[in-house]
Amino acid sequence: MLIIDGKKVSIDLKSELKVRVDEHRAATGKVPGLTVIIVGEDPASQVYVRNKAKSCKETGMHSSVIEMEASTSEEALLSKIRELNDDPDVHGILVQQPLPKQIDEFAVTLAIDPAKDVDGFHPENLGRLVMGHLDKCFVSCTPYGILELLGRYNIETKGRHCVVVGRSNIVGKPMANLMLQKLDATNCTVTICHSATKDIPSYTRQADILIAAIGKAGFITADMVKPGAVVIDVGINRIDDPSTKSGSRLVGDVDYDGVSALASAMTPVPGGVGPMTIAMLLKNTLQSFERANNLQ
Numbered sequence: 001m002l003i004i005d006g007k008k009v010s011i012d013l014k015s016e017l018k019v020r021v022d023e024h025r026a027a028t029g030k031v032p033g034l035t036v037i038i039v040g041e042d043p044a045s046q047v048y049v050r051n052k053a054k055s056c057k058e059t060g061m062h063s064s065v066i067e068m069e070a071s072t073s074e075e076a077l078l079s080k081i082r083e084l085n086d087d088p089d090v091h092g093i094l095v096q097q098p099l100p101k102q103i104d105e106f107a108v109t110l111a112i113d114p115a116k117d118v119d120g121f122h123p124e125n126l127g128r129l130v131m132g133h134l135d136k137c138f139v140s141c142t143p144y145g146i147l148e149l150l151g152r153y154n155i156e157t158k159g160r161h162c163v164v165v166g167r168s169n170i171v172g173k174p175m176a177n178l179m180l181q182k183l184d185a186t187n188c189t190v191t192i193c194h195s196a197t198k199d200i201p202s203y204t205r206q207a208d209i210l211i212a213a214i215g216k217a218g219f220i221t222a223d224m225v226k227p228g229a230v231v232i233d234v235g236i237n238r239i240d241d242p243s244t245k246s247g248s249r250l251v252g253d254v255d256y257d258g259v260s261a262l263a264s265a266m267t268p269v270p271g272g273v274g275p276m277t278i279a280m281l282l283k284n285t286l287q288s289f290e291r292a293n294n295l296q
């Protein structure tokens with residue numbers, strides 16, 4: 001079985017991005033800039049934000065983190081976003097989720113200038129993706145990273161049946177819509193399953209490409225997978241494991257040991273889709289910079 005190594009691809013991709021950033025710096029004296037806003041003190045969010053800032057620096061991009069109190073009002077956050085929308089040195093704006101209860105996440109998504117929405121969550125970007133204008137939008141980073149992995153591993157997609165389990169706005173829906181597009185790297189027949197789907201195994205067993213984005217450890221078991229399928233595991237779940245020093249470990253939505261015995265290719269957790277998400281955020285930020293400076 002082929003292990004689709006997202007860690008390695010993300011390192012390669014970040015090196016490629018760094019070359020482009022260095023070229024732009026030499027030619028224009030400017031570099032792409034990403035600003036991340038974090039509201040409150042959620043420890044997991046703080047780790048994500050630190051990792052994003054670190055990766056930005058590794059590729060030579062500028063990054064800044066704006067920390068706001070957990071009690072911040074929606075209007076105060078929207079006003080900060082408007083300020084960043086108008087700042088020509090900021091090419092990407094990301095508001096780390098989850099947000100405190102008093103803030104409407106959709107209002108925040110709508111407030112970000114679509115031209116700086118490097119998360120690809122704004123309806124304008126999602127709409128352009130659905131209409132197939134991938135060169136004129138930002139694609140949500142996790143689905144975009146999966147597309148990059150499929151491409152770099154030369155996974156045949158045209159005419160194949162892709163089953164996506166999960167329909168969130170940030171993973172399942174954009175992923176399914178991407179796989180549906182009439183592009184060389186996609187062009188699949190697509191089925192989407194969710195919590196109200198009856199008899200999920202009857203669909204997953206038909207998948208040539210199975211993408212699991214559910215958030216339930218080991219949900220996809222070997223009896224749900226067609227022999228030879230390509231299996232992409234988006235899930236990140238922490239489970240108890242007394243044999244580890246921390247007492248827990250990360251696993252995906254796919255039962256790795258069982259499914260890897262019959263899949264033709266598979267992403268591991270950790271080290272599969274996860275590292276690609278940050279790499280694609282940087283790719284989107286570079287793309288925003290290039291668009292803003294007519295460097296494409």
Ligand SMILES: NC(=O)c1ccc[n+]([C@@H]2O[C@H](COP(=O)([O-])OP(=O)(O)OC[C@H]3O[C@@H](n4cnc5c(N)ncnc54)[C@H](OP(=O)(O)O)[C@@H]3O)[C@@H](O)[C@H]2O)c1
Nearest residue numbers: 142166167168171194195213214215234235236273274277
């Ligand atoms: N690797 C990465 O970089 C990355 C990025 C984002 C997310 N993730 C991980 O990916 C997973 C999914 O993330 P998300 O943001 O898409 O989660 P989400 O918003 O909670 O969505 C989960 C989806 O799974 C469906 N689902 C839940 N239980 C199900 C069941 N028993 N049978 C069938 N479908 C079920 C839900 O269906 P309904 O719509 O019917 O409720 C929903 O559409 C999580 O583990 C998350 O941590 C990883």
